[in-house]
Amino acid sequence: MDRKAFTESLTKEGFPEAVVVTREANITMDVHEHPFEAKALILEGELHIRVGDTEQVYKVGDVFQLPANKPHAERYGPNGVKYLVGRK
Template identity: 35%
Template sequence: MSLPTLPEFTEKTSALGYDGVSIRTWEPNSVSQTHTHEFAVHAVVAQGEMWLTRGDDTQHLQVGDTFTMEPETPHAEKYGSQGTIYWAARRFPKI
């Protein structure tokens, strides 16, 4: 899958109702234990690789791959030997 530019990704996710994009940078071989977020996320891997686990399903994601999660989805992340950068658009629930 091809990687959009950051402005392209920001424009696309804004059109889908997301509230801006954060650039997330992770050190090589780091692990994020199972957790949740109060927001929905749509993200694209910009550099490196990662493994995203939701329940019994683990996705291996590489540059250009995307993932989407609804709020409060339990998940864990593992990052590759070169570290990982992904761009994450967030959508907070309307109150």
């Protein structure tokens, strides 16, 4: 998905303005949760998200969505990751 189509989808789904997040390479965040729903478009690098025993890899152009209060772990690829995210 491209950035314009992603931003339009966020607006249609009621997300406020998206922000760009950058994470450094090879960092791991243990299981945690957020009090908001997140929908993000990967702009650069890669992001690994593990929910339970399942890990999904997201690369440039991929979109991921997590509901509020969903326990998950994150790992950032060898070049880090940069993503555009809406939170509500």
